[in-house]
Amino acid sequence: MIYRLLKVELYKIFSRPRSYIGFVAIAILVFIFQLALFVDGKTYLIFLIQQLETNFSISGNILNGYLITYVILQTLIVQMPLMVALVTGDLLSGEASAGTMRLLATKPISRANIITAKFIAGSFYTLLLVLWLGGLALGFGLWIFKTGDLMVLSTDHISIIPAAECLWRFFAACVVAFISLSVVTTFSLMLSAFSDNSIVPIVSTMAVIIIFTIIGTLDMPLFNNIKPLLFTTHMIVWQKLFQDPLSISTILKSIAIMLAYIVGFLSVTYYRFIKKDILS
Amino acid sequence: MIRNFILFFLFTLCFSNYSVAQTSSQIINKVNTNFSKVNDYTADMSIHLDVSFIKMNDIAAKVFFKKPKKFKVKAEGIMLLPKQNPNNIQAMLSDTNTYSAIKTGTEIINGVNTTIITVIPNTDTADLILGKFWIDANKGLILKSHLTTRSNGNLEIEHFYGANFSYALPDKLIFTIETSKFKLPKALVVDLDSASTEDTGKPENKKGKITIVFSNYLVNKGVDDKVFK
Amino acid sequence: MEPVIELNKISKSFGAFKAVDELSLEVYKGNVFGFLGPNGAGKSTTMRMILSLIKPSSGSIKIFGKELTSHRNEIMRQIGCIIEKPDFYLYMSAEKNLQLFSKLSGVDVSKNKIQEIIELVGLKGREKDKVKTYSHGMKQRLGIAQTLIHNPELIILDEPTTGLDPQGIIDIREMILRLKNDMGKTIILSSHILSEIELVANRMVIINKGKQVAQGEVTELLSTQDLILSIEVEDGKIAIEKLNGYKKEKFSSLENNTLKFSLSKNEIPGLVNELNKTGIKIYGITYRRALEEYFLKLTHQYN
Ligand SMILES: Nc1ncnc2c1ncn2[C@@H]1O[C@H](COP(=O)(O)OP(=O)(O)OP(=O)(O)O)[C@@H](O)[C@H]1O
Ligand SMILES: [Mg+2]
Numbered sequence: 008m009i010y011r012l013l014k015v016e017l018y019k020i021f022s023r024p025r026s027y028i029g030f031v032a033i034a035i036l037v038f039i040f041q042l043a044l045f046v047d048g049k050t051y052l053i054f055l056i057q058q059l060e061t062n063f064s065i066s067g068n069i070l071n072g073y074l075i076t077y078v079i080l081q082t083l084i085v086q087m088p089l090m091v092a093l094v095t096g097d098l099l100s101g102e103a104s105a106g107t108m109r110l111l112a113t114k115p116i117s118r119a120n121i122i123t124a125k126f127i128a129g130s131f132y133t134l135l136l137v138l139w140l141g142g143l144a145l146g147f148g149l150w151i152f153k154t155g156d157l158m159v160l161s162t163d164h165i166s167i168i169p170a171a172e173c174l175w176r177f178f179a180a181c182v183v184a185f186i187s188l189s190v191v192t193t194f195s196l197m198l199s200a201f202s203d204n205s206i207v208p209i210v211s212t213m214a215v216i217i218i219f220t221i222i223g224t225l226d227m228p229l230f231n232n233i234k235p236l237l238f239t240t241h242m243i244v245w246q247k248l249f250q251d252p253l254s255i256s257t258i259l260k261s262i263a264i265m266l267a268y269i270v271g272f273l274s275v276t277y278y279r280f281i282k283k284d285i286l287s
Numbered sequence: 288m289i290r291n292f293i294l295f296f297l298f299t300l301c302f303s304n305y306s307v308a309q310t311s312s313q314i315i316n317k318v319n320t321n322f323s324k325v326n327d328y329t330a331d332m333s334i335h336l337d338v339s340f341i342k343m344n345d346i347a348a349k350v351f352f353k354k355p356k357k358f359k360v361k362a363e364g365i366m367l368l369p370k371q372n373p374n375n376i377q378a379m380l381s382d383t384n385t386y387s388a389i390k391t392g393t394e395i396i397n398g399v400n401t402t403i404i405t406v407i408p409n410t411d412t413a414d415l416i417l418g419k420f421w422i423d424a425n426k427g428l429i430l431k432s433h434l435t436t437r438s439n440g441n442l443e444i445e446h447f448y449g450a451n452f453s454y455a456l457p458d459k460l461i462f463t464i465e466t467s468k469f470k471l472p473k474a475l476v477v478d479l480d481s482a483s484t485e486d487t488g489k490p491e492n493k494k495g496k497i498t499i500v501f502s503n504y505l506v507n508k509g510v511d512d513k514v515f516k
Numbered sequence: 517m518e519p520v521i522e523l524n525k526i527s528k529s530f531g532a533f534k535a536v537d538e539l540s541l542e543v544y545k546g547n548v549f550g551f552l553g554p555n556g557a558g559k560s561t562t563m564r565m566i567l568s569l570i571k572p573s574s575g576s577i578k579i580f581g582k583e584l585t586s587h588r589n590e591i592m593r594q595i596g597c598i599i600e601k602p603d604f605y606l607y608m609s610a611e612k613n614l615q616l617f618s619k620l621s622g623v624d625v626s627k628n629k630i631q632e633i634i635e636l637v638g639l640k641g642r643e644k645d646k647v648k649t650y651s652h653g654m655k656q657r658l659g660i661a662q663t664l665i666h667n668p669e670l671i672i673l674d675e676p677t678t679g680l681d682p683q684g685i686i687d688i689r690e691m692i693l694r695l696k697n698d699m700g701k702t703i704i705l706s707s708h709i710l711s712e713i714e715l716v717a718n719r720m721v722i723i724n725k726g727k728q729v730a731q732g733e734v735t736e737l738l739s740t741q742d743l744i745l746s747i748e749v750e751d752g753k754i755a756i757e758k759l760n761g762y763k764k765e766k767f768s769s770l771e772n773n774t775l776k777f778s779l780s781k782n783e784i785p786g787l788v789n790e791l792n793k794t795g796i797k798i799y800g801i802t803y804r805r806a807l808e809e810y811f812l813k814l815t816h817q818y819n
Contacts, residue, residue, distance in 0.1 A: 011622075012620065015620060018616070023607050058469055061467055062439065063367040063369065106603025107603050109600065109603065110617060114620040115588075115590070117588070155364055164340035165341055165469070166342035167341070251344070284569070284571060
């Protein structure tokens, strides 16, 4: 039964125009990035190259597909919560506001299964979005800019990842990014269970992420203590996969914290939705 | 102006050390003789960077050389090399008309007696301002170099020799360079844990080490000119 | 016979407000059960409780002889419903909506069956159109189709005729009778129009402000033994004088020269005769059954 329900949920997601906004937006942004870096990539790197050339002579394909992919992921994954929430924040509340929840909830399906199906469908959507971003960036990146070692830029250092190691790292990065976006998925799903219109959960999700991100960037003692507790702090942990030496333990710790959030948000969603009177 | 002053200074040093057996040009000639036996060579290189702002695995590369000045290092991916390559130094030393050399002392390096030769280019335009070489006068090998350059400041190279010492080809070179502080604008990057890596306050210049290990030398076996293109 | 639905003193409060107050009722198999009440009486709320959309604050619900709370899915498989407005996935076609909802009811219906039902509710030719292009009445028809698609035992229809044209109302009425008579289905039907219930239901309950007002067989509740007779005359006061106490005990009110009497049908000829004798001009005589009259007062449509 849950399998049937899941198929129905996926069908619903993918028969709505709004579900494609994210895909289209990503495709456009990736295209723009690739074009811009193709035309202007050297300018982008000049600052870096100049600094390095004071001490070294550099050779090799620096502006390669892996670097392009990394830059694109770095810039776009931050924007992905909006695209995710646009769909997942609507999963329950959208049905409430459309009135279809009345029908759905009278079907011989437990409320828990409704949540489970929506969660899985929402996660699947999120995963597709991540893979779409990663796949487009990497595919076009490698095609246009060819392969090469990845030079990861931080404000005060650079790491160079050998080309041979880039593929698995990008794959792992997508998995980790998916986990962090799943926090957004479950968070917006949870808000969605509390609301009878879809604007509130979507906007609230974005507001919370923006607030947490700002707190995360403020360098104040008061905030520094709560930073490790904010889920947004851990959402960029995929970048740690591109730092040598790999600090597996920090990555795993962040993943554990994000999973805890996911479980927490889901539990609240189940609890709330199972008890809820459907009044819409 | 500065160059003249240094020259003067070195000449005085020169006269004071007049008693030492070999003259500076004799010693340099010995070095050049060693090196002149090399018509061409190839070798595998492993470059290890020990620079605070660069995190990078060892780079595997291949080096190609052909007289008089053809020189090429090839690697699969991104490669960072010290700006001065040792062959350039050798090449410069072999053109004895372009510089003045003065003995400026002796020193024991790793148990070997070395003569310190200071080299000053004859033109103002050369990148090298001052070169100082610790030379094993018996074998005609440079064991240590200290270069002051226009573009890069100070640079020190330790030379280690093995089987190919008779060609003056080292098995290992350790470059110690001055690195300026590396800083990229925030706009270019998203930093993960800027708080933890922030160690501002210190003055900018730091030392970096680059170790190059050579292996699988093929000397005078012929090198195709194509590789230098 | 065991009732299909058995509500035992169910109540539902929204905060301090009691929307349904200790309502008990029984619905038997093969019956059409009417649920009558003015706006806000608690009809939809009761139906939502039967459909497990909301939990009663107190009381118990048994359907098909089983506790709703513990046998929910099993029970729901046998129920089809429209509750409040007929809402669908607007971005899908009618056909697709029916397919999805039947799937969720646990049955895979054939394309033919869907076609058949679409024809039955009169939407043939529009089934491929997205529901967002539908009029309210069309959605209502699709709603009916949706209740039937998985062939349930019990059908719950919350005001299924709102928004329908006169033909649509008749169609639905006929369909309900067919479902009951030919297929033996049990149907609960809510409305705030008595005549609509009267035409199809065999039992009914009237609720007001969440409380039961009357419950029983429709024929009994609406018997002709208990009528309200209204006679419009030229001058009410003179008429009463001239009647001189005739049927005084049955007289109830005088308003706008309209005399009202509570009596049974066979008493009417005598009264009219007596009035005629007084020579007072009679402009009109109408009667309503007492319950009807009462219900009209409830819904404030009468005055
Ligand atoms: N979510 C809610 N919160 C508070 N009160 C509610 C809620 N839902 C319904 N009510 C109240 O409960 C009462 C019964 O409402 P209900 O919808 O059951 O009436 P109804 O009989 O279906 O009326 P109608 O004929 O207008 O459909 C109304 O007074 C309504 O205001
Ligand atoms: Mg209602």
